[in-house]
Amino acid sequence: MSEWYQKPIEGVLLDITGVLKDGGPTGTISIEGSVEAVKRLKACAGLQVRFCTNETTITRKQLLAELTGFGFDVQESEIFSPIPAVCQILQNRGLRPHLLVANACMPDFADVDQTNPNCVVIADAESNFSYENLNKAFQLLMSLEKPVLFSLGKGKYYKHGTELVLDAGPFMKGLEYACDITAEVVGKPDKAFFNAVMQDMGLSPDQCVMVGDDIVGDVGGAQGAGMRGVQVRTGKYRSKDDSHPTVQADGRVDNLAQAVDYILTNRT
Amino acid sequence: MSEWYQKPIEGVLLDITGVLKDGGPTGTISIEGSVEAVKRLKACAGLQVRFCTNETTITRKQLLAELTGFGFDVQESEIFSPIPAVCQILQNRGLRPHLLVANACMPDFADVDQTNPNCVVIADAESNFSYENLNKAFQLLMSLEKPVLFSLGKGKYYKHGTELVLDAGPFMKGLEYACDITAEVVGKPDKAFFNAVMQDMGLSPDQCVMVGDDIVGDVGGAQGAGMRGVQVRTGKYRSKDDSHPTVQADGRVDNLAQAVDYILTNRT
Numbered sequence: 001m002s003e004w005y006q007k008p009i010e011g012v013l014l015d016i017t018g019v020l021k022d023g024g025p026t027g028t029i030s031i032e033g034s035v036e037a038v039k040r041l042k043a044c045a046g047l048q049v050r051f052c053t054n055e056t057t058i059t060r061k062q063l064l065a066e067l068t069g070f071g072f073d074v075q076e077s078e079i080f081s082p083i084p085a086v087c088q089i090l091q092n093r094g095l096r097p098h099l100l101v102a103n104a105c106m107p108d109f110a111d112v113d114q115t116n117p118n119c120v121v122i123a124d125a126e127s128n129f130s131y132e133n134l135n136k137a138f139q140l141l142m143s144l145e146k147p148v149l150f151s152l153g154k155g156k157y158y159k160h161g162t163e164l165v166l167d168a169g170p171f172m173k174g175l176e177y178a179c180d181i182t183a184e185v186v187g188k189p190d191k192a193f194f195n196a197v198m199q200d201m202g203l204s205p206d207q208c209v210m211v212g213d214d215i216v217g218d219v220g221g222a223q224g225a226g227m228r229g230v231q232v233r234t235g236k237y238r239s240k241d242d243s244h245p246t247v248q249a250d251g252r253v254d255n256l257a258q259a260v261d262y263i264l265t266n267r268t
Numbered sequence: 269m270s271e272w273y274q275k276p277i278e279g280v281l282l283d284i285t286g287v288l289k290d291g292g293p294t295g296t297i298s299i300e301g302s303v304e305a306v307k308r309l310k311a312c313a314g315l316q317v318r319f320c321t322n323e324t325t326i327t328r329k330q331l332l333a334e335l336t337g338f339g340f341d342v343q344e345s346e347i348f349s350p351i352p353a354v355c356q357i358l359q360n361r362g363l364r365p366h367l368l369v370a371n372a373c374m375p376d377f378a379d380v381d382q383t384n385p386n387c388v389v390i391a392d393a394e395s396n397f398s399y400e401n402l403n404k405a406f407q408l409l410m411s412l413e414k415p416v417l418f419s420l421g422k423g424k425y426y427k428h429g430t431e432l433v434l435d436a437g438p439f440m441k442g443l444e445y446a447c448d449i450t451a452e453v454v455g456k457p458d459k460a461f462f463n464a465v466m467q468d469m470g471l472s473p474d475q476c477v478m479v480g481d482d483i484v485g486d487v488g489g490a491q492g493a494g495m496r497g498v499q500v501r502t503g504k505y506r507s508k509d510d511s512h513p514t515v516q517a518d519g520r521v522d523n524l525a526q527a528v529d530y531i532l533t534n535r536t
Contacts, residue, residue, distance in 0.1 A: 174438030
């Protein structure tokens with residue numbers, strides 16, 4: 001099998017947390033070499049770059065400010081995240097959500113009618129995942145004739161500071177089990193999410209590669225949409241991922257800088 | 269098919285919460301007719317009665333005191349619950365638990381070595397199911413080479429006061445998903461738990477019937493151990509249970525009193 005970077009690449013999808021930035025002992029830091037790596041990618045004629053994140057603990061504007069603060073060359077229009085996607089779905093289907101999300105991302109739902117809710121939206125709610133709040137979401141779902149649960153991503157865990165902490169996925173699984181339902185996932189690894197990004201670039205899956213630290217959400221999700229999926233050994237990467245029972249990465253790199261080295265080498 | 273009570277019954281296993289007692293608007297109450305029903309069962313020569321509960325939010329002694337306070341004829345030796353069962357397993361296997369359980373049941377773990385934990389035990393922890401506490405259990409599991417998770421029951425929900433609230437099962441599912449592991453369930457519906465009760469009575473499955481309000485934990489569990497499983501329409505019963513996708517009760521009764529009517533009618 002030829003290496004992942006030896007087939008033409010016209011579009012690069014980058015995960016944000018664990019690839020561009022990471023948790024450090026005293027707060028978020030940019031991952032060494034990644035600011036420069038994004039610059040090199042964007043300077044390459046004919047190569048398109050998009051940022052694909054399941055980040056829901058801050059608003060889109062805060063995320064953009066954080067990234068540009070680190071020196072990343074990122075435009076708001078290049079960031080794809082699940083909140084705008086779910087807001088569109090809610091509007092299309094006439095649904096009014098009960099939100100179980102982080103306080104900090106609430107402004108991104110400001111335009112959504114939340115009165116008399118007829119569905120539940122969960123995201124990485126952090127400490128809002130209390131027993132009381134989970135019961136409220138559960139009780140609402142049980143009261144609906146056709147319970148609808150949206151989960152913004154279904155990640156198992158992520159690195160917060162220096163610790164691994166639970167992501168939205170485990171709570172989605174708990175509510176699915178409690179209510180005998182299947183959640184609708186919005187964001188990675190859902191195929192529709194990756195398709196929207198490719199559509200925005202006007203590219204087909206065989207022209208694209210996704211670079212991320214999550215073996216299931218990033219790598220498996222990208223592969224499910226027909227793209228190549230490359231895993232970085234930063235962020236939440238664990239050596240166990242190399243022998244994951246269902247997902248085999250198309251490639252593994254130490255970090256984003258090395259991924260970009262490979263991509264650009266092949267274009268010269 | 270003959271009715272469930274028309275084959276000889278020598279042993280009756282009774283669930284406690286939702287069958288003997290229930291949540292009321294101002295606290296726990298005994299379910300109408302159930303004190304008398306237990307008396308009638310125990311007065312019947314040759315019939316053995318055991319109480320099988322996944323209750324872990326109070327100690328065994330507190331549970332006994334509550335039941336005798338309502339007037340139930342119950343001995344401590346007749347109550348089977350998951351905490352003594354898991355304590356025995358921990359001792360046999362040299363395991364030291366990190367406990368994610370309700371504060372009120374902690375005294376029942378007083379004799380268990382909890383230093384330098386090498387496994388996790390979860391039960392219905394109620395408000396102790398905080399994001400912080402779930403992360404602690406998750407992080408310990410992730411740090412173990414061979415993560416071991418015990419779940420005391422895997423109930424989806426139960427009635428607390430007048431509301432349905434989440435039981436241990438959804439949190440078990442969440443941790444299973446987060447850590448890619450399968451929990452060991454101790455208590456209903458685990459077959460070993462029902463077998464221990466039958467062994468105590470010296471009876472075989474075809475001589476026994478379980479009466480409970482949980483279609484999966486009580487009825488499905490009993491059937492899995494070869495017994496008959498009868499569902500009461502008290503406690504957490506919902507009409508949806510009648511068309512449960514995987515479990516069909518051998519019989520349904522309005523309440524324990526009616527179940528006992530059937531059992532005793534067939535013995536005269």
